Amino acid sequence: DAKTTQPTSMDCAEGRAANLPCNHSTISGNxxxxxxxxxxxxxxxxxxxxxxNNETNEMASLIITEDRKSSTLILPHATLRDTAVxxxxxxxxxxxxxxxxxxxxxxxxxxxL
Amino acid sequence: GAVVSxxxxxxxxxxxxxxxxxxxxxxxxxxxMFWYRQFPKQSLMLMATSNEGSKATYEQGVEKDKFLINHAxxxxxTLTVTSAHPEDxxxxxxxxxxxxxxxxxxxxxxxxxxVV
Numbered sequence: 001d002a003k004t005t006q007p008t009s010m011d012c013a014e015g016r017a018a019n020l021p022c023n024h025s026t027i028s029g030n031x032x033x034x035x036x037x038x039x040x041x042x043x044x045x046x047x048x049x050x051x052x053n054n055e056t057n058e059m060a061s062l063i064i065t066e067d068r069k070s071s072t073l074i075l076p077h078a079t080l081r082d083t084a085v086x087x088x089x090x091x092x093x094x095x096x097x098x099x100x101x102x103x104x105x106x107x108x109x110x111x112x113l
Numbered sequence: 114g115a116v117v118s119x120x121x122x123x124x125x126x127x128x129x130x131x132x133x134x135x136x137x138x139x140x141x142x143x144x145x146m147f148w149y150r151q152f153p154k155q156s157l158m159l160m161a162t163s164n165e166g167s168k169a170t171y172e173q174g175v176e177k178d179k180f181l182i183n184h185a186x187x188x189x190x191t192l193t194v195t196s197a198h199p200e201d202x203x204x205x206x207x208x209x210x211x212x213x214x215x216x217x218x219x220x221x222x223x224x225x226x227x228v229v
Contacts, residue, residue: 034217043119043206043220044157087156100147101208101218103157 004088009108012082018075020107022088025069031092033064034101035073037084044087044103047073078111085109115141115211119221126197126228133193134224136163136207142187143209147218148180151204163190163207197228 005023012018024033034049048055048062050071055062061074075082087106091099116139126132136146144165149157161182162170169182181193194201208220 038157041204041223041225043117043208043223046217046219049217099210100159100162102159103149105156 004090004104006086006088006104006107008105009110011110011112012075012078014079014111014113015077018078018082018109018111020073020075020086020088020109021070022073023070024088024090027068027090028092031090033062033068033071034089034091035060035062036087036089036101036103037082038087038106039081039084047086078109080111080113083109083111115139115209115219117207117209117219117221119205119207119224121224122222123225124227126226128198128228129196131193131195132197132226133191134205134207134226136190136192136209136221138188138209138211138219141209141211143190143211144187146184146190146207146209148182148190148192149206149208151206151223157206160192163192165190194226197226199228202226202228 032049032051035047036044038044047059050062064071085106085108087103089101118137120135146163148160150160151157159172160175163182163184165184171177179195184190204223204225206223208218210218
């Protein structure tokens with residue numbers, strides 16, 4: 001699976017949008033971009049994933065550049081409960097239930113008052 | 114979404130004893146489950162892939178005789194830390210994916226193991 005690069009940490013004011021970038025310049029055509037987050041002392045939580053089109057769900061939006069070499073996770077109105085480590089992961093499709101997720105160091109997002 | 118449950122959430126054991134951690138998929142069947150370990154301020158590191166009805170696949174550097182994995186049913190995998198030592202103290206997390214292509218993985222809430 002392709003390697004990803006994320007900033008170590010970011011701050012965001014509560015109520016503002018949090019934009020978390022991820023570089024995956026070696027992504028191949030059959031790889032999806034997944035985002036997970038981990039709140040302190042909990043298991044990771046799935047947020048969103050996409051292939052090449054932008055995606056939106058009730059938690060966040062995912063913007064993938066046209067060349068697919070980078071993406072941005074957007075939390076439109078960050079709250080204190082969004083403080084967590086956010087992981088950007090690329091995983092190949094068509095690999096079945098046995099395909100594993102490889103976690104990088106992620107971005108530690110701190111939402112402040 | 115699908116639910117993966119771990120038990121116990123927290124355990125303290127004496128050095129030299131063994132500890133069993135359970136991982137259950139509550140509303141789906143999982144032929145494959147994954148076990149991760151996370152040390153403080155570090156990322157999740159995959160330890161092994163648990164396969165229902167067959168032997169687990171361990172990542173390089175993970176001792177299979179120390180971390181025993183049993184996946185006896187489609188909804189339950191167990192990780193036993195044998196002869197635990199203080200350096201085994203960590204946060205252990207399991208995950209499973211309910212479908213095949215492109216579906217997200219779901220994670221248990223984790224088990225905090227402290228060996229004293």
